[in-house]
Amino acid sequence: MIHARGLTRVFKVKKETVEAVRAIDLDVAAGQLVAFLGPNGAGKSTTLRMLTTLLPPTSGTAMVAGRDVARDPAGVRARIGYVGQQHSAGENFLVRDELVTQGRCYGLTTRRAAARADELLDLLDLKPLAKRKPGTLSGGQRRRLDIALGLIHRPDLLFLDEPSTGLDPKSRAEIWQHILRLRETYGTTLFLTTHYLEEADNMAERVVIIDNGRIIADGTAEQLKNDLAGDHITITTATEQEATKAAHFAGTTAEGTTVRIRVPNAAAALPDYLRALDSSGIKVITAETTRPTLDDVFLTLTGRSLTDDDIPA
Numbered sequence: 001m002i003h004a005r006g007l008t009r010v011f012k013v014k015k016e017t018v019e020a021v022r023a024i025d026l027d028v029a030a031g032q033l034v035a036f037l038g039p040n041g042a043g044k045s046t047t048l049r050m051l052t053t054l055l056p057p058t059s060g061t062a063m064v065a066g067r068d069v070a071r072d073p074a075g076v077r078a079r080i081g082y083v084g085q086q087h088s089a090g091e092n093f094l095v096r097d098e099l100v101t102q103g104r105c106y107g108l109t110t111r112r113a114a115a116r117a118d119e120l121l122d123l124l125d126l127k128p129l130a131k132r133k134p135g136t137l138s139g140g141q142r143r144r145l146d147i148a149l150g151l152i153h154r155p156d157l158l159f160l161d162e163p164s165t166g167l168d169p170k171s172r173a174e175i176w177q178h179i180l181r182l183r184e185t186y187g188t189t190l191f192l193t194t195h196y197l198e199e200a201d202n203m204a205e206r207v208v209i210i211d212n213g214r215i216i217a218d219g220t221a222e223q224l225k226n227d228l229a230g231d232h233i234t235i236t237t238a239t240e241q242e243a244t245k246a247a248h249f250a251g252t253t254a255e256g257t258t259v260r261i262r263v264p265n266a267a268a269a270l271p272d273y274l275r276a277l278d279s280s281g282i283k284v285i286t287a288e289t290t291r292p293t294l295d296d297v298f299l300t301l302t303g304r305s306l307t308d309d310d311i312p313a
């Protein structure tokens with residue numbers, strides 16, 4: 001559904017050159033749900049804008065929904081939907097009328113546009129709001145309308161830029177329910193960016209991480225966590241000397257009275273580690289095991305946290 005090779009975008013701002021996206025290769029199969037992650041300024045939006053024909057690549061190629069983004073942008077646009085960070089509905093029409101009007105813009109007959117509007121109002125639980133103006137909807141309702149508008153022409157592939165950002169936790173959960181439901185109903189391929197790592201971890205079947213314009217990891221969340229981060233065992237001891245000794249056993253260093261070690265399977269490794277410490281006379285006060293997060297994956301790869309807002313663009 002997406003095949004990009006050497007996709008690159010360079011911006012020239014006065015005398016400065018910004019390499020926003022650097023020669024990325026990306027293949028997404030039909031029906032996949034891919035979460036595209038990266039810190040601020042990593043190149044997510046620029047990639048999305050190139051794949052959706054909103055921005056021409058500086059070099060490289062991309063076939064999206066079977067069409068070339070450079071040679072046949074109109075063909076790409078007819079086959080994809082794009083839900084950007086800005087709202088897609090104006091304020092002039094009521095919700096259902098907006099859907100019908102945008103359907104007509106895609107060349108649907110009034111009858112077919114109306115039928116499609118009703119189908120989407122149903123799918124996205126917007127039926128009771130059909131006669132409201134978009135400006136009167138809540139944030140979550142408005143986002144559902146944006147998604148409905150992105151789907152009006154039955155695209156095979158839907159791009160969503162930060163679909164859950166700015167919503168309260170309940171509305172975020174609802175948006176995800178709807179995203180999963182539309183995938184189940186239509187088999188739509190979904191490519192989305194998100195800042196919420198737990199969402200990517202729980203919902204996406206594939207996670208692609210971009211940093212500094214380059215793809216640095218690509219796989220299922222489980223694969224990435226197992227291969228690149230591993231489990232952790234954290235113990236605390238009564239004294240710093242004991243912690244230093246306990247850390248030495250595991251080939252690491254202690255922080256005060258805390259020792260944190262990385263192992264492939266923490267639940268299996270913990271009993272042996274505790275026995276070894278016990279037989280050396282080291283008294284362990286607390287012990288816990290933790291599974292890694294996608295942030296641990298990013299930390300391993302870059303030495304920085306994905307959730308760190310201070311990461312320079």
Ligand SMILES: Nc1ncnc2c1ncn2[C@@H]1O[C@H](COP(=O)(O)OP(=O)(O)OP(=O)(O)O)[C@@H](O)[C@H]1O
Pocket residue numbers: 011012013018019020038039040041042043044045046047313
């Ligand atoms: N029109 C532009 N002119 C100059 N530089 C740009 C332009 N658009 C993006 N950039 C730069 O390209 C880099 C990538 O930006 P992009 O918006 O793709 O990042 P992002 O990963 O989407 O970030 P965020 O999560 O903050 O939206 C940044 O350094 C940004 O400042």
